[in-house]
Amino acid sequence: MIIALDGPAASGKGTLARRIAAHHGLSHLDTGLLYRATARALIDAGERLDDEARAIAAARGLALTDFDEDKLRGREMGEAASIVAAIPAVRAALLDMQRAFAARPGGAVLDGRDIGTVISPDADVKIFVTAAPETRANRRALELAGRGEKVEYAAVLDDIRKRDERDSSRSSAPLVKAADAVTLDTTNLDIDAALSAALQIVADKTAGRRA
Numbered sequence: 001m002i003i004a005l006d007g008p009a010a011s012g013k014g015t016l017a018r019r020i021a022a023h024h025g026l027s028h029l030d031t032g033l034l035y036r037a038t039a040r041a042l043i044d045a046g047e048r049l050d051d052e053a054r055a056i057a058a059a060r061g062l063a064l065t066d067f068d069e070d071k072l073r074g075r076e077m078g079e080a081a082s083i084v085a086a087i088p089a090v091r092a093a094l095l096d097m098q099r100a101f102a103a104r105p106g107g108a109v110l111d112g113r114d115i116g117t118v119i120s121p122d123a124d125v126k127i128f129v130t131a132a133p134e135t136r137a138n139r140r141a142l143e144l145a146g147r148g149e150k151v152e153y154a155a156v157l158d159d160i161r162k163r164d165e166r167d168s169s170r171s172s173a174p175l176v177k178a179a180d181a182v183t184l185d186t187t188n189l190d191i192d193a194a195l196s197a198a199l200q201i202v203a204d205k206t207a208g209r210r211a
Contacts, residue, residue, distance in 0.1 A: 007129035010136035017111035031112035039080035088172035116178035126181035
């Protein structure tokens with residue numbers, strides 16, 4: 001069973017994906033980490049984030065065991081990853097890695113921005129997780145503050161809106177809802193309520209396939 005969760009930044013898709021994977025005993029991949037790791041490699045090497053050749057080389061050099069999440073989280077890395085992810089050739093370089101993960105025996109849960117449309121268009125379940133920009137900015141500000149970063153809500157909201165625009169307008173694999181995805185709006189839901197709703201979507205979809 002392949003479960004795809006897509007959606008904008010701070011919509012809750014990552015937390016939901018991890019909990020859905022745990023509930024069903026499936027492997028989980030936060031595909032955003034691939035782009036964050038690519039950006040981190042460029043930053044550490046003193047390279048420009050928009051240097052296509054360097055970015056492609058960095059992406060091809062990744063392994064799923066390389067991730068140090070502490071170094072890949074945070075506001076700076078989120079912005080850097082969004083820039084790198086807009087390079088079509090970088091997305092192409094990471095495509096096979098993501099599809100191989102999805103093809104694991106028993107299935108997997110993947111979250112990102114193009115899982116249901118590009119990586120796993122035949123996924124058994126597709127959920128498009130969204131929330132109001134203001135809600136997402138508040139969540140991200142609280143997350144960053146919890147990591148010890150100094151943040152201003154207005155700046156975080158501005159970042160969220162810029163990322164939404166960049167992710168939705170890029171030429172390669174833009175952020176769009178798959179035609180057969182179910183929308184889950186988490187604006188007014190806490191994580192437990194959102195998880196309950198997501199698990200019900202999974203149950204409904206898989207029951208329909210078995211019928």
